[in-house]
Amino acid sequence: MAKYGPASAIFLVDGYDMLANKIQTLRHKVTALQTKSDGLGDEWEEHSPIGVSMAEVVQEGAFFDTNTLRSHAALKDLPSSPEATTRVVCVGFSGQTKGLAFEGFEGVYQQDYEVLATRGELQKVNATYKVTGKRERGVILQELAAKTADWDTESTPVDYTSDTNQHAIPITSSSVANPTVITTPEPHGLTSTQKVLIAGHSGSTPDINGEYVATVVTTTTFTIPENVTVGGTGGTVVQSNSIAGGYGFQHVTALTDFTGFIGTIRDSADDIAYADLVAFANVTAAPAAERKYVAGTCDRYLSFKGDVTGTGSITVFCGFCRS
Amino acid sequence: MSKRLRAVKGLMYPDANSLPIVREAGGLSRLTPEQRKKVKLREISSGDWCDDLPEESREHLIKKGTVVVVQTSEVPKTKKTRKAFLKGSEDEDG
Numbered sequence: 001m002a003k004y005g006p007a008s009a010i011f012l013v014d015g016y017d018m019l020a021n022k023i024q025t026l027r028h029k030v031t032a033l034q035t036k037s038d039g040l041g042d043e044w045e046e047h048s049p050i051g052v053s054m055a056e057v058v059q060e061g062a063f064f065d066t067n068t069l070r071s072h073a074a075l076k077d078l079p080s081s082p083e084a085t086t087r088v089v090c091v092g093f094s095g096q097t098k099g100l101a102f103e104g105f106e107g108v109y110q111q112d113y114e115v116l117a118t119r120g121e122l123q124k125v126n127a128t129y130k131v132t133g134k135r136e137r138g139v140i141l142q143e144l145a146a147k148t149a150d151w152d153t154e155s156t157p158v159d160y161t162s163d164t165n166q167h168a169i170p171i172t173s174s175s176v177a178n179p180t181v182i183t184t185p186e187p188h189g190l191t192s193t194q195k196v197l198i199a200g201h202s203g204s205t206p207d208i209n210g211e212y213v214a215t216v217v218t219t220t221t222f223t224i225p226e227n228v229t230v231g232g233t234g235g236t237v238v239q240s241n242s243i244a245g246g247y248g249f250q251h252v253t254a255l256t257d258f259t260g261f262i263g264t265i266r267d268s269a270d271d272i273a274y275a276d277l278v279a280f281a282n283v284t285a286a287p288a289a290e291r292k293y294v295a296g297t298c299d300r301y302l303s304f305k306g307d308v309t310g311t312g313s314i315t316v317f318c319g320f321c322r323s
Numbered sequence: 324m325s326k327r328l329r330a331v332k333g334l335m336y337p338d339a340n341s342l343p344i345v346r347e348a349g350g351l352s353r354l355t356p357e358q359r360k361k362v363k364l365r366e367i368s369s370g371d372w373c374d375d376l377p378e379e380s381r382e383h384l385i386k387k388g389t390v391v392v393v394q395t396s397e398v399p400k401t402k403k404t405r406k407a408f409l410k411g412s413e414d415e416d417g
Contacts, residue, residue, distance in 0.1 A: 154335065154351050155359065266335065271350025272342075273380035275389045276333035276369075297387060301352070305335075 010092035010102055010144065011057065012251040012317055013109065013129070015287025017144070020062030020125070028057040028091055028103065030135055055105050057091055057129045061116070064123045088289035089131050090249050090319060096143045099158045101165055102319050104249040106291045107133015136247050137165050138321030141265060141304040144253065146315045150307050154266070154274055157301040160322070161197045161238050168236040174204045179215070180228035187219045188237065195240040195269075195300070196224070204232025211240055241269065242322040245295040248278035250318045255286035257312025264307070265320055267299040274303060278320070286315075298322055328374050328381070329393045334367040339375055 009026050011019040019026075031054050038046035087109035092102035112128040139158050160166070169188045175181040182198070190196065196214045201207075205228065212224035248265045255261065265278040278294045304318045337345045341362040348354045354362060367373045373390060384390040 152335075154364075155354065157352050159352075264333070266333075269383045270380055271352055272345055272377050273334060273336035273384065274351075275335075275384060275387075279333075299383075301350075 008093065008095045010090060010096060010140075010317065011059070012090045012144070012253065012289070014087050014089075015251045015253050015289045017253050018059075018127075018129070020059050020064050020127075021122075022063035023059055024062060025058070025060040026062075026091075026093065027060075028055060030055050052132065053135065055089075055103075055107075055131045055133070055135050057089070057131075059125070059127045062125055062127060064125055064127075065121050086133060087131065088249060088251070088291045089129070090251060090317065092140065094164075096140070098140055098143060098153065098156055099162065099164075100140050102138055102140055102249075104136045104138055104247060104291065104319060104321050105131040105133055107131040136321030136323070138247070138249070138319045139163055139165065139302070140317075140319045141302055142263075142306070142316055142318040144251070144315060144317040146254070146313055147306060147308070148311075148313050150305075152266075152305040153303045154305075157268070157271065157303040158320075160242065160298075160300045160302070161240050165322075166238055168238050171198070171201055171235045171237055172233065174201060174208055174228055174232045176228055176231045177223075178227035179223040179225050180204075180208065180231075181217060181221050181223050182214075182237065184220050184237065188216075188222060190214050190216055190222055190239065191243055192216045192222075194243055196222075196237050197240040198224070198237050199235055201232050201235030203230065203234075204228050205230035208232065209235065240300045242298045243296070244323040245293060246298050246320055246322040248280065248290075248292045248294065248318070248320050250280045250290050250292075250316065252283050252286045252288045252314060252316050254313070254315040255283065255288075256314070258308045258310050258314055260284055260309035261314055261316070262307045263316060263318055264305045265318065266303045266305060268301040268303070269299040271301050274301070275299075277302070325395065326392050327372055327395050328376055328385075328390050330367045330369055330371050330373045330390055332369050332389050334373055334376070334384075334389070335364055336367075336373075336377055336380065338363045338365050342377055 033052045034047035035050050037048040086107050089105040094100045110130040114126040117124040169184050172183040172185050192215045197211050208226050214222045216222045250263050261283045263280045264276050266274040267277045268274040278292050280290050344358050
C-alpha cells in the first residue's frame with residue numbers, strides 16, 4: 001500500500017503554496033448552507049436550503065514557515081471585505097502525479113489562522129480556509145513542478161477512461177440485435193452521442209470490447225452500432241469523452257526572469273491529433289492563478305502545454321475538471 | 324476552387340513521415356523513447372491550413388468544429404501539403 005505524506009498533498013490559493021511544512025491533518029468538507037425559516041407560533045426551529053454550498057479546508061496543528069510566498073504572504077494580501085475578488089483554490093490529497101484527483105474551487109475566501117506556538121520563523125497553527133463557491137472534481141494534468149523551457153505532456157496524457165473520479169458501470173448483457181442493446185444493472189448516466197469504452201465483456205459475437213458512440217434508450221440501456229449475433233455478458237462501461245464542458249485550473253507559484261508564460265490544455269479523441277481546449281491568459285508574474293471554463297465536448301485524452309518567453313524558471317500546476 | 328482544411332483552434336499532430344510510426348505504436352503516448360526520437364510533430368496555429376491532418380482525426384475534428392473545410396483557390400506552398408491537398412481534391416472529385 002502506498003504511503004501518503006505532506007508531499008502527496010496539494011493546497012494552492014491564487015498561486016500561493018499554502019501547504020504547511022509539517023502537516024498533521026488536512027481535511028475538507030462541503031456544506032449545503034441553510035437559512036433559519038421558523039416563524040412566530042412554530043414549536044420547533046426550522047431551516048430551509050438556500051441552494052448555496054460552502055467548502056472548508058482545514059490544516060490542524062500544522063507547522064508553517066514565515067518565508068515569502070508562503071501562507072503569511074497570502075494572509076497579507078487577503079481581501080478585507082466580503083465583496084473582494086474571488087480566489088482560485090486547488091486541494092489534493094492523493095498525490096502530486098498526473099492523472100490523480102484534485103478538487104478545484106473559486107469563490108470568496110475566508111481564512112482563520114490560529115497561532116498555537118511560535119519559535120523563530122516556525123509557527124504551529126490551526127488554519128481554516130472557507131470558500132463560498134462551486135467545487136469541481138478533476139485530475140492533475142501538470143503536477144506542481146519547476147520548468148526552464150517550453151514543454152508539453154502529450155507523451156503522458158491523462159486518459160479519461162482511467163479517471164479515478166469516474167465510476168465503471170457493470171454490464172449485465174449485450175442483446176442479439178443490430179444495433180445491439182447494452183443493459184446495465186444500475187443507471188449508466190450516459191447521454192446520446194457520448195463515446196463509451198467497453199471492457200471485459202465476454203461471449204458476444206463479434207467481440208464488442210472497444211470504443212463506441214452510445215445512443216441512450218433508457219436509464220439502464222443504450223445501443224452501440226454493432227450487429228451482434230451471439231449475446232454476451234459481463235464487463236464494464238466507462239465514458240470516454242464528456243459533453244458538458246469543464247473547468248481548467250492553473251497556478252503559477254514562482255516565475256523568475258521569463259517575460260511571459262501561456263499554459264494551454266489540449267484534448268484528443270485518438271491520441272494522434274491534439275487540439276487546444278483551454279488557453280490561459282499570459283502570466284508575467286507570480287503568484288498567479290486562473291480558473292477558466294470551456295463549453296462542449298472534451299475528448300478522451302488531456303494534456304498540458306507550456307510556452308515560455310525568454311529564459312528563466314517557472315513553477316506551474318494545472319488540472320482539469322470535467323462537468 | 325478546391326476544398327482545404329483550416330484550423331479554428333491550435334493543433335498538434337505528427338507529420339506525414341512520422342504518422343506510420345505513431346499509428347504502429349497506437350498513439351503518441353505509446354511511443355517508445357526510440358520511436359519518440361524519430362517522430363516530428365507539427366504545431367498549427369488557429370487560422371492556419373492543416374491539409375495534412377491525419378485521416379483518422381479529420382472527421383471528428385470537423386464535426387467538433389475544431390477544423391473547418393474551406394472552398395479556396397489558394398494552393399498549399401510546401402510539397403507535402405500540396406500533395407495531400409491535391410490527393411484530397413481528387414478524392415472529392417471522385
